[in-house]
Amino acid sequence: MTRQTMWIALIGTLMISAAFSIALARESDRQADAAAELQAAMVTEGTDLYAVNCVACHGASGEGIAAYPPLTAVVGMDERTIFNTVERGRYNTAMAAFGVEEGGTLTAMQIESLVAMLRADTWDTVATRVAELDLTPPKIVVAEIPAETLAMVQVLPNGDVLAEGLTIYAENCAACHGANGEGSTLAPALNTDELRMRLSDADIARIIQEGVPGTLMASWTSALDVNQQQAVVALISGWGELNTIGVNLPVIETAPLDTSPEATAKGQQLFNLLCTQCHGIDGYGSAIAPALNNQTFLNQTPDAAIQQIIAGGVTGTNMPAWGGYLTDADIAAITAYLRSLAPTAPIVAPAQP
Ligand code: HEC
Numbered sequence: 001m002t003r004q005t006m007w008i009a010l011i012g013t014l015m016i017s018a019a020f021s022i023a024l025a026r027e028s029d030r031q032a033d034a035a036a037e038l039q040a041a042m043v044t045e046g047t048d049l050y051a052v053n054c055v056a057c058h059g060a061s062g063e064g065i066a067a068y069p070p071l072t073a074v075v076g077m078d079e080r081t082i083f084n085t086v087e088r089g090r091y092n093t094a095m096a097a098f099g100v101e102e103g104g105t106l107t108a109m110q111i112e113s114l115v116a117m118l119r120a121d122t123w124d125t126v127a128t129r130v131a132e133l134d135l136t137p138p139k140i141v142v143a144e145i146p147a148e149t150l151a152m153v154q155v156l157p158n159g160d161v162l163a164e165g166l167t168i169y170a171e172n173c174a175a176c177h178g179a180n181g182e183g184s185t186l187a188p189a190l191n192t193d194e195l196r197m198r199l200s201d202a203d204i205a206r207i208i209q210e211g212v213p214g215t216l217m218a219s220w221t222s223a224l225d226v227n228q229q230q231a232v233v234a235l236i237s238g239w240g241e242l243n244t245i246g247v248n249l250p251v252i253e254t255a256p257l258d259t260s261p262e263a264t265a266k267g268q269q270l271f272n273l274l275c276t277q278c279h280g281i282d283g284y285g286s287a288i289a290p291a292l293n294n295q296t297f298l299n300q301t302p303d304a305a306i307q308q309i310i311a312g313g314v315t316g317t318n319m320p321a322w323g324g325y326l327t328d329a330d331i332a333a334i335t336a337y338l339r340s341l342a343p344t345a346p347i348v349a350p351a352q353p
């Protein structure tokens, strides 16, 4: 080979390899673009799936609702664990198995999209989309603690723990157990001598941890950490002292119900569509669910309580949580419809076959 042909061969090789690496770079750009596009499409699909299937419990911004945990820390969890949790559920908790193979409604591809969305950490976008779809769940009723009341509690022995307990209680428990633990039609009183004599701290802690299956009392282990649970236990077993110093939180006010004919008609339509299959035509009850159309139930259950049950369901029974499917206004409309039955309702529910 002459020097000249050697040079030509060498330059030729260099040129080919340069062209090749440019093409390669372009190709990997194309692949990266395609991957980013696919990823974005999955996050978008996952957002809509989340809005329809998950907001009722985990909230529009993944903040968690009542006893149901936030998902904002899931971003750091590995993909497989998230996938398995959604596909198979968590045994013995309200986290159901969503995978079609496990009796749920979501395909593996759809669950992949949910995982992509949970790991993308785009909760602001999720909340906006949920609002667009009109699926923002109703707000949980919370009690207000005036600053001077909190200061009164803080000076007691163990006051910091009691004040933390009261704060957690006001946010999570007051909707059912009453602003001052006085109880409601939904749940028993927690501020009585009788309870403090019957239940030790360990008993109270166990009830908070395990809940009471088949009732509205959920397990709080995934929503409250151990210190928070202990603070509420201290509050319940120390409620006597709070009563002694005169701690009294304002009664929880709820907005008055719209009982216009339009709201009532809309409520009736929703009830016929979603509720009669279990609660019977006109709410007269069936073998699977109790009558709602009777004086006893309607007189004893305030509007806020009815709305809370419809939104949150009853864990451990067939009563679903409708909070993620129905808006506040829908749930209020159904409540207005149930109220409209009162004048003609039987005193007690007729016996079911
Ligand atoms: C009926 C209420 C409910 C619904 C609806 C629900 N979850 Fe859950 N989810 C829970 C509960 C309760 C837990 C905690 C389970 C436990 O104690 O391990 C949980 C846990 C999780 C966890 C694990 C969190 C962690 O920190 O370990 C993920 C992930 C999750 N849910 C995703 C979803 C997704 C996605 C959907 C919708 C497809 C969904 N959930 C729907 C109640 C619900």
Ligand code: HEC
Pocket: 066, 168, 169, 172, 173, 174, 175, 176, 177, 186, 187, 188, 189, 190, 195, 204, 207, 208, 212, 215, 216, 217, 218, 220, 232, 236, 312
């Ligand atoms: C959605 C309604 C609801 C919420 C919210 C709720 N509870 Fe309950 N709770 C109940 C019901 C209903 C019972 C009675 C269960 C039964 O029939 O044994 C109960 C029972 C209890 C008991 C046992 C009372 C007794 O006399 O045996 C304790 C203690 C308790 N709840 C603490 C709490 C705490 C603490 C919170 C907040 C972290 C809370 N609950 C939130 C509905 C609720």
Ligand code: HEC
Pocket: 214, 215, 270, 271, 274, 275, 276, 277, 278, 279, 288, 289, 290, 291, 292, 297, 306, 309, 310, 314, 317, 318, 319, 320, 322, 334
């Ligand atoms: C799949 C069956 C099913 C469907 C659908 C259903 N429920 Fe229920 N519901 C039940 C069961 C079962 C209970 C009793 C739970 C218990 O044991 O505490 C119940 C309880 C209730 C209660 C409390 C009754 C009481 O006496 O304390 C209300 C209110 C209620 N449901 C309203 C509704 C509304 C409104 C709808 C439609 C949006 C609906 N339910 C749809 C099964 C269902």
